[in-house]
Amino acid sequence: MSDSLQGGAELAHGAAAEFREVFGRIKAEVGRVMVGQDDVVDGVLTALLAGGHVLLEGVPGLGKTMLVSSLGRAVDLSFSRIQFTPDMMPADVRGTSVLVEGEGGGHELQFEEGPIVAHLVLADEINRATPKTQSALLEAMQERQVTVGKRTIVLEEPFCVMATQNPVEQEGTYPLPEAQLDRFLFKLIVGYPREDEYGAILDRTTGDVQVELQNVSSAAEVRKLRHTARQVPVPEHARTFAVRLVMATQPGSDYAPGIVNQFVTLGSSPRGAQALLLGAKVRALLAGRFAVACEDIRAVAPAVLRHRVLLGFQARAEGVTADSVVDEVLKTVQAPQEAAR
Amino acid sequence: MSGDPSRDLDQLAARATAAMRSAASREGLHEGLRRSLPLIAVVPAIAAGVAALRWQSGVAPDWVPPAIVVLTALALPLVAAATASARAWTRPVQRDQALGQVDRQLGLKDRLVTADEFLRSGRSGPFERAAIADAAAHLARALAQAVVLEVRPWNVARRAAGCGALGAVALAAFLWLAARPVTSAGGLQxxxxxxxxxxxxLTPADEPVQxxxxxxxxxxxxxxxxxxxxxxxxxxxxxxxxxxxxxxxxxxxxAGKSGAGRSAGALSSSSASQSRSAPSTQGQASKPSERKLEAKPSQAKRPEPEEAPEPPESKEDDESGATAGRGASKGSNKNPTASDWRSRDQVTNEDDQDIDDDEDTADDEEEQESRGGVQPNLRDRRPPVSRDLQIGFGNRANPDANGRGGPSQPKKSRGVASLVLGVPIPDRVKGRPGPGPTKITQERIEPEGEEAVAIEASARTPRRGPAGRLSSPDLEPALRDLVRAYFLTLRSHEGTP
Known part of the structure; x- marks a missing residue:
């Protein structure tokens, strides 16, 4: 093997090793508070390092809020929590101008930033706010900036919105619009803990000992890891596979299986393909590889696509879920190098 | 292993391509054989069929030697399988498919395909180089191992046995037919x-001629x-x-005619039923058939010379039988010019008419019974809605409160009400801490007794007539099933969190 090849690869090896090390450090620190839910913790960290936002869905009491707040403490990020309620207004999220008294006795309007101006924003029970307030997040999540009147505030990187919603109490809620859902990189389903995890949960939450989380990383380090993740190359076959997967969720496309044509009203947008590759890049680094493989795309596909597939009335009537549609898509679509003999 | 990843990948791709072609060829052979196995039965069956036809037409049935039939039946599937196998062998195998096969076999997560693509495309970033170096570390293992492809197991034995058995039967039939002597044109030996x-x-002389x-x-x-x-x-x-x-x-x-042995009555009835059961042959098409049907009884009755001509009743029967198939134009409908659609238009549903008649009758009866023609109908007698603006009597509850303003709470005064004498005006706004003084202007009137004519209540019976038509939206069966499934799904999810 040529020396040049080895020499050039050293940089990537070092960056990948650092990536894995920081990832493991943050995960271990969060794990001091959060028991179990490895998949969810991995998904949240993957989204944070891929530069995306996460929608956490689960019944109350499973630790969604605690996970995000623990992450904010483990990584030295400015953290803010917004408890969404039906009477919230967009100004409550973005901020507004208030009249303050100056030193000389005069008054002046001064802009007070809203809680959206932070590194890590926990939008708790986001579906309880009206669409008007929910849409206050749109610009922040996509353009990483907030516009209030004539003032535009550029949000500092890393900026990550982690929203939670409850799937059962649907009375008085406002389901997130498609444009809002599409801006979330992952939608993670938080399930019940396993039997062996209950003991640790009870010990940690009912004892006298309070766990104090330490800052094991920083905003600058997260920015660096994001840069590393974006450097991971995507080979042609993996990119083709991601495109085919996204197209397969669109009814009427060449790759759409029957279940999509029958039950899906709206498929994934190109943002879905972007999210597939960004998530797969982080996963490839964590797996010790230096390029995205189709397996990485398959692994992140459910979290990426389940909220981007809009099911019709017939699907709800027949009990077809978005996850079952994505599973069928994954079974049907083949990568180019996996074509049948 | 040469140490050059590019060359090693070439070597590996060539090996994998050869292995994939070989596996595809085997699968093609298997598939071709499986599909063409029925020929083992089809060829003898065709031979037997042709022999049967030739025997029927009086030609020698042994048109082909049995050995040829057997050889063809066995050779055709083999030829078809070999063709399929050759076609599979010549099918092109892409390089990334070959390397992807090795990746899958060794669990390398697309490392070889990716490295090959980076090498061929000339991408030379640090991560690309690292990916190539990573793949090179696995190349030695890949080259050391043979490319093994999973080929589906052959499962043609059962099918072959079945087709062979059928072929044997068909061959036996062919041999039996071939051994038969030549027949005449009528099929007789x-x-x-x-x-x-x-x-x-050869007839015996004492054969009874009677x-x-x-x-x-x-x-x-x-x-x-x-x-x-x-x-x-x-x-x-x-x-x-x-x-x-x-x-x-x-x-x-x-001889050979249907119904020739029947009696005249049976024939006439059958002719009538035939004409009734064929409404599509009405009009000009029915006349020849009538003539034809009438001819048969005359043939059957010919041996009875003393039989008189048909009575007029039988003619009428025939006519009525004939008209039965002509629809409304000549049947019971008196209007000969009425067309088919017009007669359909005039059809009324007797059931609906009955329901309407019953309902009208029931309503009439009810009215007669309740008021006797004099008294008003007391069925919906209720106290009239109170239009009195008086909403309370001081601290007492309003006895006439009908729930319109809430349960006997004093209302906020309205402009018009305050001008009316005798109306208490609670000067109070609900929710205010200091409501202010309440000014009540009330006219004191001595109560006077009123006498009202007592109305005797009559015993009421439940409704006897039909309730009338209940509207029920008719859904299509598919939509009804869909709605039902939807609510069943909703109900099944109600228990789960």
Whole structure:
């Protein structure tokens, strides 16, 4: 093997090793508070390092809020929590101008930033706010900036919105619009803990000992890891596979299986393909590889696509879920190098 | 292993391509054989069919040697399988498919495909180089191992056994047919034809000739119920009946015609039913058929010379039978010009008419019963809605409160009400801490007794007539199932969190 090849690869090896090390450090620190839910913790960290936002869905009491707040403490990020309620207004999220008294006795309007101006924003029970307030997040999540009147505030990187919603109490809620859902990189389903995890949960939450989380990383380090993740190359076959997967969720496309044509009203947008590759890049680094493989795309596909597939009335009537549609898509679509003999 | 990843990948791709072609060829052979196995049965069956046709038409049935049939039946599947195998072998295998196969076999997560793509595309970033170096570390293991492809196991034994058995049966049939002697044009064997021709000579002299008139009369209980007999048995009977020159004309005419042995009545009824059951042949098409049907009874009645011409009743029967198939234009409808759609338009649903009539009658009865023609209908008698603006009597609850303003709470005064005497005006705004003084202006009036005519209540009976038509939206079955499934799904999810 040529020396040049080895020499050039050293940089990537070092960056990948650092990536894995920081990832493991943050995960271990969060794990001091959060028991179990490895998949969810991995998904949240993957989204944070891929530069995306996460929608956490689960019944109350499973630790969604605690996970995000623990992450904010483990990584030295400015953290803010917004408890969404039906009477919230967009100004409550973005901020507004208030009249303050100056030193000389005069008054002046001064802009007070809203809680959206932070590194890590926990939008708790986001579906309880009206669409008007929910849409206050749109610009922040996509353009990483907030516009209030004539003032535009550029949000500092890393900026990550982690929203939670409850799937059962649907009375008085406002389901997130498609444009809002599409801006979330992952939608993670938080399930019940396993039997062996209950003991640790009870010990940690009912004892006298309070766990104090330490800052094991920083905003600058997260920015660096994001840069590393974006450097991971995507080979042609993996990119083709991601495109085919996204197209397969669109009814009427060449790759759409029957279940999509029958039950899906709206498929994934190109943002879905972007999210597939960004998530797969982080996963490839964590797996010790230096390029995205189709397996990485398959692994992140459910979290990426389940909220981007809009099911019709017939699907709800027949009990077809978005996850079952994505599973069928994954079974049907083949990568180019996996074509049948 | 050469140390050059590019060259090693070439070598690996070539090996994997050869292995994939070999596996595809084997699968093609298997698939071709599986598909063409029915030829083992089809070829002898075709041979037997052709032999049967030739035998029927009096040509020698052994048109092909049996050995040829057997060889063809065995060779055709082999040829088809070999063709499929060759086609699979020549199918091109992409390089990334070959390397992807090795990746999958060794669990390398696309490392080889990715490295090959980076090497060929010339991408040389640090991560690309790291990916190539990573793949190179696994190349030695990949080159050391043979490319093994999973080929589906052969499962043609059962199919082959079935097709072989069928082929054997078809071959046996072919051999049996080929061994049969040549037949005449009518399908009779040559010997039988000869025997039939010589029938009168071979007939015993004491054969009872008295049977012939009985056959000529065609007894109704024997002939129609006779099952179709095989040729041999008919040929065996022929010396007794067929060659006799005294065979009557009736028998000759009636032979082979359906219904020839029936009685006249049966024929007339069958003709009528035929005409009734064929409404599409009304109009000009029905007349020839009538003539045809009328001809048959006359044939059957010919042996009875003393029988009189048909009575007028039977003519009427025939006519009515004939018109039955013509629809409304000549049937019960008196209007000969009425067309079919017009008569359909005039159809009324008797059930609906009955319901409407019942309802009207019931309403009339009810009215008669309740008021006797004099009293008002007390059915919906309720106290009239209170229009009184008086909403309370000081601290007492308003006895006439009807819930319109809430349960006897004093209302906020309205502009108009304050001008009316006797109306208490609670000067209070609900929710205010200091409501202010309440000013009540009330007219004191001595209560006077009122007398009202007592109205006797009459015993009411439940409604006896039909309730009338209840509207029920008719959904299509598919939509109804869909809605039902939707609510069942909703209900099943109600228990789960």
């Amino acid at each position: 040559t010997e039988e034809v000869v025997a039939a021709a010589a029938g009168p000579a 049977d012939e008139p009985e056959r000529a009369v065609a007894p109704e209980d024997e002939r129609p119920t006779d099952p179709p007999r095989p040729r041999e048995s008919r040929a065996g009977e022929r010396p007794a009946s067929a060659p006799t020159p005294e065979l009557s004309d009736v028998v000759k005419e009636s």
